[in-house]
Amino acid sequence: MGCNRNCGLITGAVIGAVLAVLGGILMPVGDMLIQKTIKKEAVLEEGTIAFKNWVKTGTEVYRQFWIFDVQNPEEVAVNSSRIKVKQKGPYTYRVRYLAKANITQDPETHTVSFLQPNGAIFEPSLSVGTENDTFTVLNLAVAAAPHLYPNSFIQGVLNSLIKKSKSSMFQRRTLKELLWGYQDPFLNLVPYPISTTVGVFYPYNNTLDGVYKVYNGKDDISKVAIIDTYKGKKNLSYWLSYCDLINGTDAASFPPFIEKTQVLRFFSSDICRKTCIHFTSSFSTCKP
Template sequence: MGCNRNCGLIAGAVIGAVLAVFGGILMPVGDMLIEKTIKKESVLEEGTIAFKNWVKAGANVYRQFWIFDVQNPEEVAVNSSKIKVKQRGPYTYRVRYLAKDIISQDSKTHTVSFQRPKGAIFEPSLSVGTENDTFTVLNLAVAATPHLYPSTFVQIILNVFIKNSNSFMFQKRTLKELLWGYKDPFLSSVPYSIPTTVGVFYPYNNTADGVYKVFNGKDDISKVARIDTYKGKKHLSYWPSYCGMINGTDGATFPPFIEKNRVLQFFSADICRSFYAVFGAEINLKGIPVYRFVLPSRIFASPLQNPDNHCFCTEKIISKGCTLYGVLDISKCKEGKPVYISLPHFLHASPEIAELIEGLSPNEEEHSTYLDVEPITGFTLQFAQRMQINILVKPAKNIVALKDLKHNYLVPILWLNEYNNTADGVYKVFNGKDDISKVARIDTYKGKK
């Protein structure tokens, strides 16, 4: 989600000079010519300003990580104590620096198909340490074993390899290993053909997300950027009923002329579901009036609080029969691995969810998700997308590393903040109101001609 460094500038200026971007003034838009120009240039097809900025890489999008470093691993594994964690971060990577790979443009269906290449470049100047910093974290392979192999016989066999490889409930890993992958000693010792590389985001670099097919808005501007299919499907198989619907855009842009009562829908492939945001406040972003849309707490509410969420409750262990709230089981989307998503520090979650974890301090300002959308063009000029990745660990009497546990633990691994940086000087441009031939022409940049 999000705009690249110049999309607010170019789109705002050229699309009818609605915005004097990054420090300018929002101009009146009553003129029909300006409205017509906005609609024309918002279409996602070759030659429009929107298409140019939508395709090119968002070189100023970053992803920050905070790792939960476990302080008492032996106490937990032996005595089933509460897990004490210490947050360490941020460690920052530049992401979305690769342009979209356009596969096809269909003039009959008014759609564009594309893939989004993935890549992450470490940014030392924006990080508290290096990629070689070491953390005590959950052993991902050991924790997943009872979930992936419920058979008692198979667990007894795998336990031999876990013991022989000196693998335990917790392990020490570098930041780079934890995020992007490492050869797990337990899995590598198993004499069968199984994947041996483990990592929270493995595989990531040199892969691509998609294929997405989105509407270009040519026939109906209210549909611009809306996803038609993802990987050839209109409905995700992970969720029953309407919960599996792929709704809205990817969050980078929305149809123009947004009103405060609009519910903005967007899809996140990382979290395997569609979300929505509601109006929260008017914000002045470097001189540009924008609408801040926020993810409401009802997103992760239990079916008792929000009946619309009944089809997102697919497990009974953590949710206690779908009565607790604040986490989402996405294991079906992650090949059966026991992955749960929440807001950072279990913000807006039932107190019982985090009762076995010490060291958390949720707060709205640091841990909520928002999008700052320019209402006339529909561009997301600034955003912060935050989420936490947790792993469910349950007792397993046939696996020595987990046999002494007396509780089901929802162990926080890390939380992340994906955000953009919109700063790019102060532009002053002509709006074309008195002379249309001057529209979007830059008068000064940073006060200079």
């Protein structure tokens, strides 16, 4: 009985030792194989999992807007009273749902260039109202005219056109008009070949953003999806600080093997600057 017990203990110890040795060998090998597979599939080239998800993201991306509705437009325009506004939102649109276009690989620089089609679909279920909700807002064309043309004679002509078009410092517009564009009655009377459409994001729908050139990760997987140039440039020439640099990704994807301590940097052409995000999900300005 004692022999059987001792034999069992010895056998168990031997098996445990063998498993420990195999685990010590197989775990690093397994990690190595997993990393090798990830590195292969994370490259942005035809046939990889990353490329398929990168061309057209499967994750829904939303953009939300809050509008400030002016409550006392007449008091402000006539008496220069302090403006009173009421915030309303969010109004939500789904964006980045269109596949990248003109995708071109450059094997010499290990980069891939592309254009990003722009489109926005209104999401009623994630919004407080409809695109036809109306707001009293600043008339951008009327407000900008005297600053663009300071000459007194030209301002006199513009004032007459503003009165003739029955425009004023404030106007009533729908959400759809404010964001995506409307024909301005004042600009329609200006006897010069200028654009008569005004909108905060006009033109946006049915346009193309780019050209972007990003690293495909073929030579260095840690650089995959990171922007090399945007419209042929490495900086924007808009800002005086590090905000002017174009670095990070376009936020559609990031390199693999990211640690929680790392700062994710990305560039947004909509706000014409780079920004970053930390693991806590809070946005902040950050240095390169």
